[in-house]
Amino acid sequence: MTAISRRRALLGAATLASVYPILRSRPALAQGAAGPFSLPPLPYAPDANEPSIDRMTMEIHHGRHHAAFIAGLNAAAKDHPRIAAQPIHQVLQKIGEMPEAVRGVIRNAGGGHANHAMFWTIMGGKGGAPSGDLAAAITRDLGGMDKMKADFNAAGTRVFGSGWVFVTVDAAGKLALTSRPNQDNPRMDGKMVLMGNDVWEHAYYLKYQNRRADYLAGWWNIVNWPAIEARYAAAKAGTLGV
Numbered sequence: 001m002t003a004i005s006r007r008r009a010l011l012g013a014a015t016l017a018s019v020y021p022i023l024r025s026r027p028a029l030a031q032g033a034a035g036p037f038s039l040p041p042l043p044y045a046p047d048a049n050e051p052s053i054d055r056m057t058m059e060i061h062h063g064r065h066h067a068a069f070i071a072g073l074n075a076a077a078k079d080h081p082r083i084a085a086q087p088i089h090q091v092l093q094k095i096g097e098m099p100e101a102v103r104g105v106i107r108n109a110g111g112g113h114a115n116h117a118m119f120w121t122i123m124g125g126k127g128g129a130p131s132g133d134l135a136a137a138i139t140r141d142l143g144g145m146d147k148m149k150a151d152f153n154a155a156g157t158r159v160f161g162s163g164w165v166f167v168t169v170d171a172a173g174k175l176a177l178t179s180r181p182n183q184d185n186p187r188m189d190g191k192m193v194l195m196g197n198d199v200w201e202h203a204y205y206l207k208y209q210n211r212r213a214d215y216l217a218g219w220w221n222i223v224n225w226p227a228i229e230a231r232y233a234a235a236k237a238g239t240l241g242v
């Protein structure tokens with residue numbers, strides 16, 4: 001193709017896209033809308049977590065990174081529909097029973113989907129502190145808010161490479177602090193996630209570069225404690241999903 005004909009082809013595509021908006025949606029379809037899994041919408045505007053997390057980071061993190069996990073799951077579901085037959089947290093719990101050929105995508109894309117679906121819902125808040133049962137459990141099991149935050153941030157700082165720091169909760173409401181590499185999710189070893197923070201560089205690098213500790217410290221300002229209190233109640237009621 002000559003330079004001129006290539007330019008004409010590009011102009012033609014741009015014109016078509018402006019006349020037929022559906023053409024613009026093609027990249028979104030390619031990112032995973034076609035299949036049993038779909039990207040959950042952000043429950044707030046992408047700038048809602050400014051200045052702790054900048055708008056562009058939120059848009060790329062949700063619209064590209066999370067979307068890529070959805071695309072991976074949908075691609076895998078074509079040959080292995082079992083992975084879409086149950087909610088993703090149940091699939092993660094049963095990863096050992098799944099066909100070996102699909103365990104990798106369940107671990108990485110399935111774990112990634114679950115981790116991020118949780119992550120979006122526990123942000124968009126005003127920080128502060130929880131109340132009621134959850135506040136009491138943090139004091140009882142994690143030494144109180146100040147110690148919990150310090151230990152959580154330290155655990156997040158210690159993750160080598162990419163991973164997550166979590167507070168897990170059992171059916172009796174007992175809390176524990178833990179971390180996982182890559183996109184591993186505590187459901188894979190039978191634990192429920194109360195809350196967690198993403199310490200992959202994609203979660204913070206645009207604003208914080210290599211200063212992961214600053215990201216971890218600032219993140220508490222946009223934590224949505226009422227949402228986490230609801231997760232705590234759901235865990236004890238046996239209704240908590242991802």
Ligand code: MN
Pocket residue numbers: 061065116198200202203
């Ligand atoms: Mn992420």
